[in-house]
Amino acid sequence: MDRLLRAKYAVSVVLTMAAFSAGAQADELQARANALFKPIPAQPPALPGNQATAARVALGKALYFDRRLSKSQQISCNSCHDVGTGGADQQRTSIGHNWQRGPRNSPTTFNAAYNFVQFWDGRAKDLAEQAGGPMQNPLEMANTPDAVVATLKSIPDYLPRFKAAFPGTADPITLDNATSAIAVFEATLVTPNAPFDKYLRGDANALTHEQKEGLRTFMDKGCIACHRGVNIGGEMYAKFGLIKAPGSDIRPAADKGRFAISKSSGDEFVYKVPTLRNITLTAPYFHSGQVRDLGEAVKIMGEAQLGQKLSDTDVNNIVLFLGSLTGAQPKVDYPVLPPSGPDTPAPPYP
Ligand code: HEC
Ligand code: HEC
The missing domain is CATH 1.10.760.10 (Cytochrome c-like domain)
Incomplete structure (x- = not known):
């Protein structure tokens, strides 16, 4: 080999080794990350004891967007967990009933199904238990369980929707079924x-x-x-x-x-x-x-x-x-909500 060839050979060996070691390092990084x-x-994750049938997910989606779950009929889950803004509300701390500021920042509902407990302090064990909280929180939706159920019963088209989502139950419109339906919908909000x-x-x-x-x-x-x-x-x-x-x-x-x-x-x-x-x-x-x-x-x-x-x-x-942790955002087409009936309470007017 003449000198030039030898030098070229040496360079190519070094380059090959460098490329190999960069590759090996990358593999090592990927392996560490995968562990x-x-x-x-x-x-989407399955929720134990809460079947994600199409009817139940659709009902949960309607409820997530339905402002009539709040006392003012102005605030829905989506107000503070907006599916268009990463499942959160961009506020320092959330604004709820009567423009009151709550004490904490709204965590995203996206991928929340994968959290081991819900809320910043973990006070709800899962999504269904969590969903009852905001409806009754005086600083959030400020409602009562009885009023939520009465409102849902007064909206005629919710009965067939609850029946389809919870077949075989005599009186399917309950707070438990509402929160279960919301939970299975939330479990679809993955990225x-x-x-x-x-x-x-x-x-x-x-x-x-x-x-x-x-x-x-x-x-x-x-x-x-x-x-x-x-x-x-x-x-x-x-x-x-x-x-x-x-x-x-x-x-x-x-x-x-x-x-x-x-x-x-x-x-x-x-x-x-x-x-x-x-x-x-x-x-x-x-x-x-x-x-x-x-x-x-x-x-x-x-x-x-x-x-x-x-x-x-x-x-x-x-x-x-x-x-690099921002994933495909859920595509949620805005649901058409069932119209109020004659017995649906009018939104309160001061
Ligand atoms: C010992 C546990 C621990 C370690 C280590 C840790 N974090 Fe955290 N991280 C937390 C906790 C707890 C919170 C929530 C704090 C709060 O708001 O009360 C948090 C919150 C965050 C948030 C804000 C999330 C949000 O939604 O508001 C970011 C961003 C973050 N961590 C990034 C990091 C980075 C980057 C590192 C390494 C430099 C790190 N964390 C190390 C426990 C930890
Ligand atoms: C007024 C704003 C507001 C409304 C309305 C609201 N939330 Fe929240 N949500 C929050 C705030 C703030 C927290 C954190 C509270 C805490 O940790 O103490 C939270 C926490 C959560 C969490 C826990 C996420 C996690 O990572 O811990 C879920 C899930 C959730 N909300 C779903 C819902 C659902 C479902 C509804 C409708 C029934 C709803 N929220 C209505 C503001 C709101």
Whole structure:
């Protein structure tokens, strides 16, 4: 071999080795990610004891959009969990009955079926139990179970819809059946095929170089201690401020999280770890809704949960990685709701 050829050969060997090792590193990153996260399955999750028949899902969808479930007849589930804005409402904290501000930010209903419990403090065990809460919350829909059932019974076309959704029951219009139907509809609000899901399924090009660096940082820094699984969260509780308490603007002293439920002192400021799916669509962040900028939220997490000041590059890459968690948004055509009957209460007028 002459010198030139030999040099060319050496270069090509080095290049091949570099390409091989980049490939091996990518495989290693994908393998690590697959051990921690799961793609959203193609089929919506099944809810135990609550069959997702077409009739039940359609009924749940109508109820999700029906403002007559609220005392004012102005507020539906979709008011605060808008299917057009990532299943959330873009408010710091939600506005409910009589323009009252509630104390917390509205979490997304998208992929909520995959959360191990519902609400920031986990006070509802599943979607059906959860759905009864807002109808009766004085700051949200401000209604009573009896009034909800009476209103539903007064709307003539709801009876055949409930019958079809819950066949074989003599008196199918109950609050339990309404919340079960809403739950099966909510379980259809999943967002599969995010770039990150494609990456987990083996498409190495589904993430950009920066997103892969962001994923690596997300894993190496320890975000995965809490944010993992199919929802990149939603699997456990953790204290907000595990290492360092965030400012009282971001973690207001009055809201003690799970402590209010369990009364155990170890649960002060403990919240359900939220999902990070579609996080770019659901600002503002945290249960207080005090942070609008995702990079700022990531920085706060670094300090509060890990005791680390993340560099700007790390923050930027993590934010880009989090962008890869936005999946196909559910296509929900607005339901035509059954018209009110003669006995349906008129909307209250002050
Ligand atoms: C006035 C605004 C408002 C209305 C109306 C409303 N919600 Fe919510 N929703 C919220 C807020 C705020 C929270 C968080 C409350 C908390 O954790 O204490 C929440 C929590 C939830 C959660 C828990 C998600 C999670 O990850 O923990 C689900 C599911 C949900 N709502 C579904 C519904 C359904 C179904 C309806 C209609 C029956 C409804 N919401 C009506 C504001 C609202
Ligand atoms: C020890 C557990 C833990 C670790 C580690 C952790 N988080 Fe969190 N994360 C939480 C909890 C709990 C919340 C909810 C805090 C609240 O609002 O009360 C949260 C909230 C968030 C939110 C806001 C979500 C929303 O919907 O408002 C983002 C974004 C986030 N985390 C990203 C990260 C990143 C990035 C890292 C790593 C730098 C990280 N987290 C590390 C537990 C953790």
